[in-house]
Amino acid sequence: MDAALIPEGAKRCSFPKFMLGIAIVGAVLLWGVYAMLLCWFKGLNQTNMNDYYGFALWIWADLAVIAVGGGAFFTGLLKYIFKIDELKNIINFAVIIGFICYSSALLILAIDIGQPLRGWFIFWHANVHSMLTEVAFCLSCYFAVLTIEFIPNILENRQLNKVPFFHHLAHNMHGVMAIFAATGAFLSFFHQGSLGGVAGVMYGRPFAFREGLLIWPWSFFLFTWSAAAFGPCFTLLVTRITEAVTGKKLVKDNVIHLLAKISGWMIFTYMIAKIIDTWYWAYYTAPGLGFELSHFYTSNGFYGYWILVAEVIVCGVIPGLLLINKSTRENPTFRLIAIVLAVIGVCINRWVMVLQIMAVPVMPFDTWALYIPSWQEVATTILPVAYGIILIAVAYRYLPVFPQELELNRRSEVRES
Amino acid sequence: MFPFIFEWVWDIGHLLFFGGFWYAVGILGAGMTYCIAKAAWDTMNDSGESHH
Numbered sequence: 433m434d435a436a437l438i439p440e441g442a443k444r445c446s447f448p449k450f451m452l453g454i455a456i457v458g459a460v461l462l463w464g465v466y467a468m469l470l471c472w473f474k475g476l477n478q479t480n481m482n483d484y485y486g487f488a489l490w491i492w493a494d495l496a497v498i499a500v501g502g503g504a505f506f507t508g509l510l511k512y513i514f515k516i517d518e519l520k521n522i523i524n525f526a527v528i529i530g531f532i533c534y535s536s537a538l539l540i541l542a543i544d545i546g547q548p549l550r551g552w553f554i555f556w557h558a559n560v561h562s563m564l565t566e567v568a569f570c571l572s573c574y575f576a577v578l579t580i581e582f583i584p585n586i587l588e589n590r591q592l593n594k595v596p597f598f599h600h601l602a603h604n605m606h607g608v609m610a611i612f613a614a615t616g617a618f619l620s621f622f623h624q625g626s627l628g629g630v631a632g633v634m635y636g637r638p639f640a641f642r643e644g645l646l647i648w649p650w651s652f653f654l655f656t657w658s659a660a661a662f663g664p665c666f667t668l669l670v671t672r673i674t675e676a677v678t679g680k681k682l683v684k685d686n687v688i689h690l691l692a693k694i695s696g697w698m699i700f701t702y703m704i705a706k707i708i709d710t711w712y713w714a715y716y717t718a719p720g721l722g723f724e725l726s727h728f729y730t731s732n733g734f735y736g737y738w739i740l741v742a743e744v745i746v747c748g749v750i751p752g753l754l755l756i757n758k759s760t761r762e763n764p765t766f767r768l769i770a771i772v773l774a775v776i777g778v779c780i781n782r783w784v785m786v787l788q789i790m791a792v793p794v795m796p797f798d799t800w801a802l803y804i805p806s807w808q809e810v811a812t813t814i815l816p817v818a819y820g821i822i823l824i825a826v827a828y829r830y831l832p833v834f835p836q837e838l839e840l841n842r843r844s845e846v847r848e849s
Numbered sequence: 850m851f852p853f854i855f856e857w858v859w860d861i862g863h864l865l866f867f868g869g870f871w872y873a874v875g876i877l878g879a880g881m882t883y884c885i886a887k888a889a890w891d892t893m894n895d896s897g898e899s900h901h
Binding site for chain 1: 850856
């Protein structure tokens, strides 16, 4: 039964070994599900949120997975709209990673609203003056896009593809995928941007507030830009991890180099914009609101200048330079360092823009709010990671995710046999 | 979400928000309807020409 579902010619580990791995990760998943159920049945008192600090750890995870999941929309845009054909060899995996990231983001939001049965209120009774309403609309619609992009890959399963209707459906969906990809890029532009916009319009929080263009603060554009820049790095990182776990080369180097190069230039240009934005905010915006830069990085036990340096220089400028330079980009070790730093960098950015905002004192009588999450928050934040590992394992085992896998591994498999 | 819901107002905010929303939903719905209908048609008239 299991062997009949595995892509033809592909070599996979034994079924018991596969199930053992799934069971181990599944135990972590169940821990997260237990914490999630506690939040649903007992309420948000299971978290350490309070009236003063209203963002749980999972809100950072939510923004981080949306940012790193940006690889799906940007790779889709490059493949289907800009017609960069080499990317067809990694687009399936980018879509699966995006699907995992966005389904995780929606799950996190379902936990965060405390009353998931009322989740539909945001559509039915929409507040059209809220950027988060726009985020909810675009996030849900873009998840539908990712599902549509994932379906053809599922239908190409060895057994499903034998059903004529599924075979034709997969073929037809491939034919109009450019329309779905364009819709996905449109939706992503707005929801990625609005997540940044939410921070930028908070004039009561000088750490986050930014000037901008018309109704959009600069953070709107920076968030979209950073998701497009750093998202492909996450795709490359997960591809590298999958190659390490499976012990196989899954994507040819020219494809990896191309995506790394595009990502590198996106990161480099984003970092220029980010540095200008930070400089302007530090010297004009924040002082104009009565705050010196030192106010945001001193007098507390955690948030120092180190986090600014880590985000902008170590995990921003350095990976950008490593990826635009041909010799370092094509060196596997330097490339891996660059993509790991880049992924950490965008996660730090989302941390700063979500959690540090809430921690910084605003009023003269305020103090720093250094938040310690409850174990339920940690478990529900780890839950998407376990879910992602399981979905990737199942998809890799049963679906033709990597078109170049057979070609790249035929020689070594012949040698082994 | 719909004009028959009591909070609905015919203003620019509602038109922009829900215009964008229904535009995206419309494209996705129309695209999938086309794919499913064509797949049904192709299955009924299976010519064996579809390869990707």
